Amino acid sequence: MTNKKQLNDRRAKMKKRILTIFSLLLFFITTVPVGAVVWVNNFGGNFPGEKAVGIENLVIEGSALYFKANADIMKFCAGIETLPDTEYDFAGASALVQSAREYLKQAREKYLQAAQTGIAAGYVQTSVNQLKTFDYDRFAAEQELNGTVMDRVKAYLVTGDVIGFYQATADGLEALTVLLEGIGKDLQNKTKPQIPAVWDLIQKLSEFTLFGNYGTVAAHTAFGH
Numbered sequence: 001m002t003n004k005k006q007l008n009d010r011r012a013k014m015k016k017r018i019l020t021i022f023s024l025l026l027f028f029i030t031t032v033p034v035g036a037v038v039w040v041n042n043f044g045g046n047f048p049g050e051k052a053v054g055i056e057n058l059v060i061e062g063s064a065l066y067f068k069a070n071a072d073i074m075k076f077c078a079g080i081e082t083l084p085d086t087e088y089d090f091a092g093a094s095a096l097v098q099s100a101r102e103y104l105k106q107a108r109e110k111y112l113q114a115a116q117t118g119i120a121a122g123y124v125q126t127s128v129n130q131l132k133t134f135d136y137d138r139f140a141a142e143q144e145l146n147g148t149v150m151d152r153v154k155a156y157l158v159t160g161d162v163i164g165f166y167q168a169t170a171d172g173l174e175a176l177t178v179l180l181e182g183i184g185k186d187l188q189n190k191t192k193p194q195i196p197a198v199w200d201l202i203q204k205l206s207e208f209t210l211f212g213n214y215g216t217v218a219a220h221t222a223f224g225h
Contacts, residue, residue, distance in 0.1 A: 149210045
């Protein structure tokens with residue numbers, strides 16, 4: 001009875017975290033100017049001229065791919081929430097996991113390209129200085145952001161390391177891909193994914209979504225947009 005209660009409590013907490021994340025994204029989308037973006041964006045001004053446009057385009061493409069993967073993962077998680085007597089759709093779940101993996105891999109390539117292009121282009125120092133002098137702690141407190149996630153974002157932005165932020169994004173995409181590979185193997189063997197593995201996937205996806213969004217929101221504010 002105790003284990004069942006703990007399971008229900010953890011599920012409730014995870015659902016609350018997911019709702020919080022998507023509420024934050026919806027708030028940001030509806031309160032910033034048309035044409036603004038929401039995930040690992042708004043850093044193009046740190047690079048010179050045409051390179052800035054090219055880098056920002058790569059990042060936008062990568063972000064769109066990430067959200068497509070995110071949607072597939074949410075559909076996969078919805079399929080986990082089945083009634084005890086309901087037959088599990090292994091083929092459907094496997095297709096969603098495979099689709100999400102492909103989107104994540106493509107997104108990772110976009111961010112690696114953005115990082116490499118940024119290295120070749122070099123920084124615009126005035127924009128980097130705006131990131132270095134921004135008060136991240138005050139911003140996080142005012143917006144009531146997750147402090148642990150914001151500290152990870154701050155570690156890159158307070159030093160003006162936008163390229164490092166792109167690389168960290170690519171690494172996060174790789175980590176999610178690895179998690180999905182393990183789940184995909186279970187599905188191929190007609191084994192329903194273990195609940196702890198799904199918990200881990202949701203938690204890491206949630207934190208990673210915030211990581212990318214906090215970077216965009218902080219940069220958007222630091223540059224006075």
